[in-house]
Amino acid sequence: MKLKELVLLILVLAISVFVTRFLVTVEPAHGTTPTGKELYQKHCASCHGADAKGVEKMAKMLKVTIRDLTKLANIPDSTKTWPKIIADGKAKMPAFNKKLKEAEVSSVIAYIHTLAPASGKSETPAAKDTTKVTK
Numbered sequence: 001m002k003l004k005e006l007v008l009l010i011l012v013l014a015i016s017v018f019v020t021r022f023l024v025t026v027e028p029a030h031g032t033t034p035t036g037k038e039l040y041q042k043h044c045a046s047c048h049g050a051d052a053k054g055v056e057k058m059a060k061m062l063k064v065t066i067r068d069l070t071k072l073a074n075i076p077d078s079t080k081t082w083p084k085i086i087a088d089g090k091a092k093m094p095a096f097n098k099k100l101k102e103a104e105v106s107s108v109i110a111y112i113h114t115l116a117p118a119s120g121k122s123e124t125p126a127a128k129d130t131t132k133v134t135k
């Protein structure tokens with residue numbers, strides 16, 4: 001039946017328009033607070049890498065060691081200092097206290113923890129956490 005086909009076509013078009021609009025509007029996350037992952041990728045990945053293991057090129061450029069955060073994340077004493085390091089900066093590490101709220105710093109740290117292998121596995125993380133080359 002002609003009419004039925006037409007109705008079906010309109011329906012399909014309407015759905016696809018709806019779906020694309022939905023996808024487009026949802027992605028930039030208007031008004032909602034960005035997730036730790038989004039914040040990390042925006043502010044940290046350039047130096048620390050999407051996997052938090054450190055960007056070697058950046059380390060060379062800055063002439064510093066960028067340590068593998070996924071290994072440090074399993075050392076409780078090390079993560080205790082992170083909120084302060086991220087807020088105030090440390091050596092070549094820039095301060096983020098003007099860019100990130102306290103809660104955002106926490107969610108970024110939480111995200112880094114999701115990148116770290118489960119802490120149950122004992123790989124003596126303290127012994128070799130300086131994997132990145134400096135020069």
Ligand code: HEC
Nearest residue numbers: 043044047064065067082085086090091092093094096108
């Ligand atoms: C311009 C490059 C750069 C950016 C961007 C950057 N960092 Fe860093 N980060 C560094 C460097 C370099 C160090 C090592 C500082 C030092 O010499 O101890 C560091 C150290 C750290 C440390 C301490 C690790 C350690 O060695 O004990 C943490 C945690 C950290 N960064 C998290 C972050 C987070 C989270 C962000 C994003 C909000 C971020 N960094 C953005 C360069 C950067």
